[in-house]
Amino acid sequence: MNRREFMKTTALVAASSVMAPARKSYAKSTRRIGIQIGAVSFVDEGENQVLDNVQELAGVNTIFIPVFAYNRGLAGRGYLSGDKKFHAITPDHGNVNYSPDYFHGGYYATPHMKYYNNTPFKEHRAPELGDYDVLAAVLDETKKRGITTVAMMADNFKSHLPNSKTLMQVDMNGKRRGMVCFNSPDFQGFLMGLVEDCVRSYDIDALLWRSEKTGPLMEVLGLSHSTGKGGNAGCFCEFCKGRAKKMGIDAKRALAGYEELRTYFQNSAQGTRPVDGFYVTFWRILLNYPEILQWQRLFQESLKDTYRSINKKVRSIKPDMPTGWGFSSQQIYSHMFRANADLKSLAGFTDFMKFYIYYNVGGPRSAKYVEKLSKSIMGDVPRDQLLQFVYRLMGYGDEGGFEDLISRGYSADYVLRETRRALNGAAGTGIKIWPAIDIDLPSRFYWGQSRSYAVSSYDTIKNAVKAVFHAGSDRILLARKYSEMHLKNLKAVSDALKEIRIHPNNG
Numbered sequence: 001m002n003r004r005e006f007m008k009t010t011a012l013v014a015a016s017s018v019m020a021p022a023r024k025s026y027a028k029s030t031r032r033i034g035i036q037i038g039a040v041s042f043v044d045e046g047e048n049q050v051l052d053n054v055q056e057l058a059g060v061n062t063i064f065i066p067v068f069a070y071n072r073g074l075a076g077r078g079y080l081s082g083d084k085k086f087h088a089i090t091p092d093h094g095n096v097n098y099s100p101d102y103f104h105g106g107y108y109a110t111p112h113m114k115y116y117n118n119t120p121f122k123e124h125r126a127p128e129l130g131d132y133d134v135l136a137a138v139l140d141e142t143k144k145r146g147i148t149t150v151a152m153m154a155d156n157f158k159s160h161l162p163n164s165k166t167l168m169q170v171d172m173n174g175k176r177r178g179m180v181c182f183n184s185p186d187f188q189g190f191l192m193g194l195v196e197d198c199v200r201s202y203d204i205d206a207l208l209w210r211s212e213k214t215g216p217l218m219e220v221l222g223l224s225h226s227t228g229k230g231g232n233a234g235c236f237c238e239f240c241k242g243r244a245k246k247m248g249i250d251a252k253r254a255l256a257g258y259e260e261l262r263t264y265f266q267n268s269a270q271g272t273r274p275v276d277g278f279y280v281t282f283w284r285i286l287l288n289y290p291e292i293l294q295w296q297r298l299f300q301e302s303l304k305d306t307y308r309s310i311n312k313k314v315r316s317i318k319p320d321m322p323t324g325w326g327f328s329s330q331q332i333y334s335h336m337f338r339a340n341a342d343l344k345s346l347a348g349f350t351d352f353m354k355f356y357i358y359y360n361v362g363g364p365r366s367a368k369y370v371e372k373l374s375k376s377i378m379g380d381v382p383r384d385q386l387l388q389f390v391y392r393l394m395g396y397g398d399e400g401g402f403e404d405l406i407s408r409g410y411s412a413d414y415v416l417r418e419t420r421r422a423l424n425g426a427a428g429t430g431i432k433i434w435p436a437i438d439i440d441l442p443s444r445f446y447w448g449q450s451r452s453y454a455v456s457s458y459d460t461i462k463n464a465v466k467a468v469f470h471a472g473s474d475r476i477l478l479a480r481k482y483s484e485m486h487l488k489n490l491k492a493v494s495d496a497l498k499e500i501r502i503h504p505n506n507g
């Protein structure tokens with residue numbers, strides 16, 4: 001499907017609902033049902049078996065393949081029950097007998113080295129599946145079946161990849177860390193090479209690049225899902241400083257401001273209350289160092305420029321191919337992150353967005369975030385009151401108390417509200433929204449193993465799928481990956497589609 005057809009889909013849905021009254025039989029649907037499937041699943045179960053399963057059980061007509069990813073969460077196998085870090089239930093299919101260190105990650109197609117002349121980082125082929133090339137293996141079959149294939153790339157890197165040092169960020173201490181810097185020419189050279197390689201070498205239908213980074217402000221406050229502990233931030237490399245200079249931002253003052261925030265964060269974490277309170281003092285630091293927010297904005301603009309570059313590169317090769325992005329899952333619970341995640345600001349270089357509505361793990365993750373907030377900038381507000389406040393800030397209904405949210409996750413009402421918010425946010429931009437729900441994505445054991453954490457069930461999945469379409473969406477993305485989803489739960493998707501009279505597979 002090319003970009004024009006991709007865009008035309010919605011227009012057809014709108015037109016047909018006006019011209020043809022609903023009939024009792026399933027009308028031919030133009031709805032898109034997408035699912036994320038890692039290369040390892042095709043190796044473990046066979047391409048045809050995987051495609052049969054997702055078509056039959058979930059009515060899938062679009063697959064998102066993480067072709068470039070270093071995170072096991074996105075590209076690895078499912079977790080076994082008893083994993084020390086995650087509350088998981090062993091999947092009912094695929095290969096679950098693996099050693100915990102089987103995963104490496106990287107590019108799961110064949111790299112063509114002529115595209116990587118502008119970067120020192122060239123050893124990016126994922127080694128754990130041998131010569132297996134997932135795009136070469138599935139594209140003929142997906143075309144035959146009328147399935148759209150989206151190549152997915154993630155910006156999570158690992159430390160100590162060969163010759164990757166100059167792609168990486170420099171933190172507040174002047175040290176490199178295992179996160180790429182968008183302003184590094186070596187990273188840009190790699191990324192543009194990867195995109196060109198993938199788009200020229202394979203007949204994919206669309207490309208999704210996803211960054212989970214939140215920027216320095218949330219990092220230093222320990223409010224970033226991806227960088228954990230807090231008390232540090234990036235990037236302060238020479239290229240970011242050069243860019244700051246052009247934007248009129250004083251890098252020395254910015255770093256001094258972040259040092260101040262670091263001290264504030266460390267004292268807060270130890271329970272030391274500032275004389276004028278946690279929130280007031282946070283604001284005072286921002287007022288004294290407006291460069292703190294300017295550095296956050298520098299990050300945000302650099303991310304957007306990366307989107308623009310990818311979009312431009314793809315259009316220069318295949319003008320009709322859609323390109324899209326995905327916000328970090330932090331948009332579920334962080335008002336600070338959400339302020340960055342402005343759909344309108346992406347118009348002009350964005351064809352589609354993966355929009356995280358992870359209603360299961362979103363519960364424990366939100367609770368963890370609120371707990372962190374209650375130990376930093378909101379340290380004066382009791383945790384349970386803070387959670388109620390966050391629900392209101394985010395436009396959610398009452399999703400219960402702290403313990404409820406951890407053990408049950410969010411409701412179908414949350415899925416409905418978030419889908420609507422995304423569609424309204426994208427109105428007038430031409431950006432297609434893929435509301436993404438989580439199926440059997442395990443929660444991290446934030447509060448130990450002896451308590452219950454939200455898990456998907458046949459019923460909650462069915463209700464979530466119905467909520468997405470009731471909110472007016474014409475598509476849904478099943479996340480995070482097929483390998484961890486239970487087939488009995490996937491069946492809930494096609495059953496939901498039948499109940500709301502959408503014919504599975506009639507893309």
Ligand SMILES: [Zn+2]
Pocket residue numbers: 169170181182183184235236237238239240241
């Ligand atoms: Zn940098």
